[in-house]
Amino acid sequence: xxxxxxxDLNRLEATFRKxxxxxxxxxxxxxxxxxxxxxxxxxxxxxIQMQMQxxxxxxxxxxxxxxxxxQKVAQLAQGNEKIMNMLQAEMKLSGLLEEVNRVLMxxxxxxxxxL
Amino acid sequence: xxxxxxxDLNRLEATFRKxxxxxxxxxxxxxxxxxxxxxxxxxxxxxIQMQMQxxxxxxxxxxxxxxxxxQKVAQLAQGNEKIMNMLQAEMKLSGLLEEVNRVLMxxxxxxxxxL
Ligand SMILES: [Ca+2]
Ligand SMILES: [Ca+2]
Numbered sequence: 001x002x003x004x005x006x007x008d009l010n011r012l013e014a015t016f017r018k019x020x021x022x023x024x025x026x027x028x029x030x031x032x033x034x035x036x037x038x039x040x041x042x043x044x045x046x047x048i049q050m051q052m053q054x055x056x057x058x059x060x061x062x063x064x065x066x067x068x069x070x071q072k073v074a075q076l077a078q079g080n081e082k083i084m085n086m087l088q089a090e091m092k093l094s095g096l097l098e099e100v101n102r103v104l105m106x107x108x109x110x111x112x113x114x115l
Numbered sequence: 116x117x118x119x120x121x122x123d124l125n126r127l128e129a130t131f132r133k134x135x136x137x138x139x140x141x142x143x144x145x146x147x148x149x150x151x152x153x154x155x156x157x158x159x160x161x162x163i164q165m166q167m168q169x170x171x172x173x174x175x176x177x178x179x180x181x182x183x184x185x186q187k188v189a190q191l192a193q194g195n196e197k198i199m200n201m202l203q204a205e206m207k208l209s210g211l212l213e214e215v216n217r218v219l220m221x222x223x224x225x226x227x228x229x230l
Contacts, residue, residue, distance in 0.1 A: 003134050005211065008127040009218055016219050018118040029226040039230065046230075090223075096120065097219060103124055104131050104212060108205075111144040115154065115161075 012100075021093045028086035038082040045077035127215075136208045143201035153197040160192035 016022060032038045048070050055062055062070075077083050131137060147153045163185050170177055177185075192198050 003130055005127060005130050005134060005215070008123065008130045009215055012120060012123040012127050013218050013222075015118055015120050015123045017222055019120060020117060022223070025223060026226055029230065033230055042230065093223065097216060100120070100124055100215065100219065101212065103128050104215065107128075107132055108137070108140060108208065111141055115144065115148055115157065 016096070019093075019096065021089070021096050024089040025086070025093050028082070028089040032082050032086050035082055038080050041077050041080055042083050042086075045073050045083070048073050131211070134208075134211065136204070136211050139204040140201070140208050143197070143204040147197050147201050150197055153195050156192050156195055157198050157201075160188050160198070163188050 032042055052062060052066075052070055078087070147157055167177060167181075167185055193202070
């Protein structure tokens, strides 16, 4: 028996896109996109975060000055209400995704708990 | 409009449990459970991994001897065919879960890509 999950997954995805959490992220992103200052701040924040992640993954050391700069940029971005609102909306949506993962992995976890 | 994802999620979960990937994990766990030696090895491996994770999360340092011991236990467990088979089955199932996450997050990622 070969089962494929795509019919059910696509149905879930369509419903996921109709949730309040999803709509809030979309709206919050649009608000940031419409504000040049917030947009520039967020792009800077995102770029530096990606640079740091890349370095970490490659095992490169992150200098003190660099870390300080990254923290400053993060603080600046998080001090912007529109960006903060967007990050919070994103976190709420992530919570929904975690719930999906929790429900799907529960039976697997139960196998392992029996060991 | 309030939408809840549980009907679709529960449907997906029922289908997820019918996949070949899920059945393979269940079977591989049963095989380990039925072998005292493999079971003891796996439990030891899991316990040490959890201890290490806990220390990392609490920012505690992990000593050289401790790390060496953990690596030895991991090597021993991974050298056991039944455990290795179980870990590989688990990885394949994780791939399915990653696909679920990828499909659900694709529209969100597209918002961010537009920024
Ligand atoms: Ca403006
Ligand atoms: Ca035996």
